Amino acid sequence: MKKTCCVMTCEYCDLDVYLNVRLFYRSVGYRVLKDRPSRNADLLVVLRGDKEISDREYAGIVHAYDYVREYKIDWKARFPKAEKIFVISPTPPECPDGVTYVKGYLPVIPELWQSPIKKKHNRPIHISHFKPMGEDRYQQDLLKLIKSGLVRVYGKKWDRVDVKAKPLSYRQVDRMFASSSCCYGLMYPYQRGKTLSGRMWQAPLQGCFVISEAGTNIIGCPGVIEASGFRVDNFTTIDDNIEKCRALAADAAQFWKTATQILADELKLKISLKSVSNRRIFGPRRLLSAIRQTVEQPFRALQIRRMLKLTDRRPLYLIVETVNTCNARCVFCCYGKTKLKPQVLPLDIFEKVIREYSEMGGGAVSLTPVPGEVLLDPHLIKRYEILAKYKNIDQVSFTTNGIAFEKYSDEELKYILKSSFMIQVSIGGLDREGYKNLYQVDQFENVLNSVSRLLSLKRSVGSDVHIHLSFRTNNPNFEDIHREQLEAYKRQGCLVSHISWYGNFGGIVKSGEVKNAQIIDGSGLAKNETCVYPLLAPSVLPNSLITNCGCVDVNGDSLIIGDTHHNSLRDCWSSKERKKILDSFRQGTLVDLCRQCSMYRPSAHLAEPVYKNIQSYQKLPLEFYMLYGG
Numbered sequence: 344m345k346k347t348c349c350v351m352t353c354e355y356c357d358l359d360v361y362l363n364v365r366l367f368y369r370s371v372g373y374r375v376l377k378d379r380p381s382r383n384a385d386l387l388v389v390l391r392g393d394k395e396i397s398d399r400e401y402a403g404i405v406h407a408y409d410y411v412r413e414y415k416i417d418w419k420a421r422f423p424k425a426e427k428i429f430v431i432s433p434t435p436p437e438c439p440d441g442v443t444y445v446k447g448y449l450p451v452i453p454e455l456w457q458s459p460i461k462k463k464h465n466r467p468i469h470i471s472h473f474k475p476m477g478e479d480r481y482q483q484d485l486l487k488l489i490k491s492g493l494v495r496v497y498g499k500k501w502d503r504v505d506v507k508a509k510p511l512s513y514r515q516v517d518r519m520f521a522s523s524s525c526c527y528g529l530m531y532p533y534q535r536g537k538t539l540s541g542r543m544w545q546a547p548l549q550g551c552f553v554i555s556e557a558g559t560n561i562i563g564c565p566g567v568i569e570a571s572g573f574r575v576d577n578f579t580t581i582d583d584n585i586e587k588c589r590a591l592a593a594d595a596a597q598f599w600k601t602a603t604q605i606l607a608d609e610l611k612l613k614i615s616l617k618s619v620s621n622r623r624i625f626g627p628r629r630l631l632s633a634i635r636q637t638v639e640q641p642f643r644a645l646q647i648r649r650m651l652k653l654t655d656r657r658p659l660y661l662i663v664e665t666v667n668t669c670n671a672r673c674v675f676c677c678y679g680k681t682k683l684k685p686q687v688l689p690l691d692i693f694e695k696v697i698r699e700y701s702e703m704g705g706g707a708v709s710l711t712p713v714p715g716e717v718l719l720d721p722h723l724i725k726r727y728e729i730l731a732k733y734k735n736i737d738q739v740s741f742t743t744n745g746i747a748f749e750k751y752s753d754e755e756l757k758y759i760l761k762s763s764f765m766i767q768v769s770i771g772g773l774d775r776e777g778y779k780n781l782y783q784v785d786q787f788e789n790v791l792n793s794v795s796r797l798l799s800l801k802r803s804v805g806s807d808v809h810i811h812l813s814f815r816t817n818n819p820n821f822e823d824i825h826r827e828q829l830e831a832y833k834r835q836g837c838l839v840s841h842i843s844w845y846g847n848f849g850g851i852v853k854s855g856e857v858k859n860a861q862i863i864d865g866s867g868l869a870k871n872e873t874c875v876y877p878l879l880a881p882s883v884l885p886n887s888l889i890t891n892c893g894c895v896d897v898n899g900d901s902l903i904i905g906d907t908h909h910n911s912l913r914d915c916w917s918s919k920e921r922k923k924i925l926d927s928f929r930q931g932t933l934v935d936l937c938r939q940c941s942m943y944r945p946s947a948h949l950a951e952p953v954y955k956n957i958q959s960y961q962k963l964p965l966e967f968y969m970l971y972g973g
């Protein structure tokens with residue numbers, strides 16, 4: 344006969360919590376009963392640390408989840424005869440002798456909650472009943488945002504502060520998170536730093552970032568961004584960048600699976616979360632979604648396998664960083680925050696690498712340095728001439744801040760335009776002051792003039808090059824505010840994108856130290872699957888070393904797979920150093936850079952639609968460039 348687990352929620356039942364808990368204990372093998380007499384149960388689960396529940400005769404095991412941290416409870420006095428009492432909370436409550444504290448939160452079963460992510464809204468949401476919190480400054484800030492229409496709110500009792508809001512069902516909440524890029528959380532002051540808000544697991548699982556009060560992300564939940572105050576400039580929307588939302592959902596699922604497995608281990612429960620199914624819990628919509636996921640799963644797995652095979656043989660593309668100096672000082676960049684000896688990649692090394700890459704089959708080459716400004720490369724035109732010699736190198740691209748275009752003649756620019764697949768211009772918004780604040784140089788007019796010049800030269804030579812204007816600001820509503828100007832650029836044939844949050848360069852850039860930009864802290868991300876960056880491409884650095892992560896390993900200090908002076912590109916790609924890097928994710932032996940990094944993207948990402956059209960090393964699709972930049 345199955346053992347019985349009684350879940351007690353007498354005071355108030357958080358349905359989402361209960362559903363997670365019920366499935367968790369069912370998958371351990373318990374028959375789960377809710378709010379029934381518990382005397383004969385093998386296990387008693389108490390939610391919220393409820394003040395009513397006690398049983399002086401109960402002799403089984405107690406699991407008390409104190410996730411609201413409202414009461415001080417002497418559990419031993421409540422259940423004096425219990426065989427064992429575990430109190431589970433993210434931070435230790437006072438525990439008398441005979442009570443075992445387990446650091447943890449609640450079981451969270453991602454499969455129960457995740458649904459297809461279709462982002463439509465970039466206006467943040469706040470989903471909660473109004474909390475009477477007096478003069479709490481976060482709540483005051485949030486109210487200002489809500490009343491000015493910048494944040495949408497859902498929940499009960501908002502009429503107390505003259506705000507119209509309607510409550511949502513649990514399913515509607517889920518759907519709302521799946522269609523929004525960003526939400527605000529608000530905890531009671533006594534809970535901050537002691538426990539988590541339910542939003543911190545639920546929203547990221549739907550690819551929705553959470554802005555929360557400082558000091559509240561105590562277990563490093565992915566997608567939770569702490570803010571010292573709730574203001575317009577801390578909105579962290581993803582706008583139309585649905586890939587980032589999907590990557591967050593994948594990170595969050597991995598994180599909560601791991602956290603739930605650890606919780607089970609701590610509670611000495613043998614759980615197989617692989618067997619978890621949501622079919623018993625939800626109605627037709629969820630069932631359809633579950634069926635779709637089940638049907639799609641083999642195709643996703645196949646696609647991942649195909650991409651892994653493709654990139655195992657050779658890189659999908661090659662990055663060659665030819666220069667590491669820059670003429671801007673972007674506040675969100677690692678440039679200036681790390682010691683780099685100014686260097687330019689020698690031409691003979693450049694040619695050697697390009698020749699080797701061509702011998703491997705050629706394909707796409709990116710000339711984007713991180714950090715650095717490619718237009719400051721004194722040999723840029725010469726490099727294009729070298730690239731032109733290798734006919735199987737079919738897509739050349741770079742990202743630039745555009746400041747130094749003015750130093751190039753029309754003829755030189757025409758040559759670059761004719762020979763490139765994409766030129767991505769990174770621009771700090773559409774006003775001079777905002778640009779200056781972010782890029783720390785007064786070059787706004789110069790860059791916009793250069794963009795106009797570029798577009799007119801492109802027309803004059805009939806080039807197919809994609810000009811991608813990639814706006815960086817600290818305002819998530821940028822695209823709404825500047826819709827007309829952006830549309831005008833699109834009408835001229837430009838691609839347009841925008842971001843308002845930034846990576847942390849493996850911890851070199853710290854969120855607390857940057858005033859004008861939102862930096863994502865990556866130290867709390869679960870990183871158990873190999874990151875896609877080292878799977879896809881190597882990067883030749885200006886110092887002639889080859890790193891396996893051109894995105895973050897800026898000086899080649901951490902993820903080196905070879906030296907162009909001694910190693911061929913092919914040898915680097917199949918080297919034991921690279922294998923060690925790829926294995927480090929599964930083996931938990933990450934270098935510090937990866938541990939801190941916020942750019943991490945798990946290999947599950949290779950199942951995303953953007954990779955569907957990548958069947959060979961030639962002609963990478965445009966959407967791939969929109970995701971990874973030029």
Ligand code: SF4
Binds near residue numbers: 670672676678716
């Ligand atoms: S982000 Fe680019 S343009 Fe800005 S400082 Fe860094 S390297 Fe230079």
Ligand code: SF4
Binds near residue numbers: 874877936940944
């Ligand atoms: S985790 Fe970050 S530093 Fe490590 S390989 Fe991935 S992107 Fe690069």
